[in-house]
Amino acid sequence: MLTRKKFLEKCFLRCVLECYVVHGLKTWYAFYILGSGCTVHLDLALINFAQFDMKNEEDESLQVWTKQVFASGQKPTQVTAMYDNWSKTYEENLGEGKYRAHIIAVDEVVRLVPEEQRRQVRVLDVGAGTGWVGTELLKLGFKNLDALEPSEGMMNQLKSTGIYTLKYQEFLGLGQNTIPSDTYDVVVVSGAMCEGHVPVRGIDDMVRVTKPGGLVVISMRLEFLETVEEYRNRLEPHMNQLEQKGVWHKVARTVVPGYYCGKEGVVFSYRVV
Ligand SMILES: C[S@@+](CC[C@H](N)C(=O)[O-])C[C@H]1O[C@@H](n2cnc3c(N)ncnc32)[C@H](O)[C@@H]1O
Structure with a gap:
């Protein structure tokens, strides 16, 4: 992972290289060129700083929560009980750019849905969760938003945003869904593909509730494809099988930096047939 410090060092070395090797400058004039070179490269650095605004490590309070919600072998109701407890400080703990799953998912939705639609x-x-995806989508012109969230605590937080019309307090992928089939133009899943969260068969539910021609967008931590047993050698193969069966087709699979505390994410987008 390229850190902010390494990135600045790279910029500075590029300046020096450009001045001394490309321009061949060894006189007082070199200082002028070096100065301008630095300005240009530091401008570029500033433009790219957004990706480094992320904290690279979990702080102690965040660790306490993530250890609980991602602990292996928990029942779905145990996971939601953790989120009930976490719900009031979730946004505070994951703020300051530590977590960008919702931004990454929303970027993909926005890329694929024209403004006029x-x-x-x-x-x-x-x-x-607390409704971060809806909050971002609303700013970008989306008005027709429903939410599925199994944790009562998180549900109370998202209700307080007033953003969502229908609010399903249900799990996905556990065979308990009441959402009618072929209902949504866009199904977006941000940060809910983790240890003990949405299982592989949740993908089938996503497809089921999406209208033909609609989109499914999923952002998740890249390493979870391998480290979460439920997903290892199962999640992507299942997604690919659905494509082979003609259920949906892949629009994009993009690995993105700065998903969570300096870790990479992956965003999948599929169009349902
Ligand atoms: C890390 S939070 C992400 C919340 C929000 N999407 C965000 O990006 O801030 C994961 C959420 O998934 C929910 N969750 C856990 N298991 C689930 C399941 N089987 N179906 C749907 N949601 C689930 C949790 O209750 C929690 O609110």
Whole structure:
């Protein structure tokens, strides 16, 4: 992972290299060129700083929560009980750019849904948490937002945003869904593909509730494809099998930096047939 310090060092070395090797400057004039070179490269550095605004490590209070919610072998109701407890400080703990799953997912939705359609499209936010995805989508012109969130505590937080119309306090992928089939133009899942969260068969539920021609967008931590047993050699193969069966087709699979505390994420987008 390129850190802010390494990035600045790279910029500085590029300046020096450009001045001394490319321009061949060894006189007082070199200082002028070096100065301008630095300005240009530091400007570029500033533009790229957004990706480094992320804290690279979990602080202690965050660790306490993530250890609990990602502990292996928990029942779904144990996971949601953790989120009930975490719900009031979730945004505070994950703020300051530590977590960008929702931004990454929303960027992908926005890339794929033209501005003129955003008012009409019906969106389901799966594992909606406190409603960060909806908050971002609303700013970008989406009005028709529903949420699925199994934790009562998180549900109370997202209700208080007033953003979502229908609010399903349910799990996805556990065979208990009441959401009607072929309902949504966009199903977006941000940060809910983790240890003990949405299982592989949750993908089938996502497809089921999406209208033909609709989109499923999933952002998740890249390493979870391998480190979460439920997903290892199962999640992506299942997604690929659905494509082979003609259920949906892949629009993009993009690995992105700065998903969570300096870790990479992956965002999948699929169009349902
Ligand atoms: C890390 S939070 C992400 C919340 C929000 N999407 C965000 O990006 O801030 C994961 C959420 O997934 C929910 N969740 C856990 N298991 C789930 C399941 N089987 N189906 C749907 N949501 C689930 C949790 O209750 C929690 O609110």
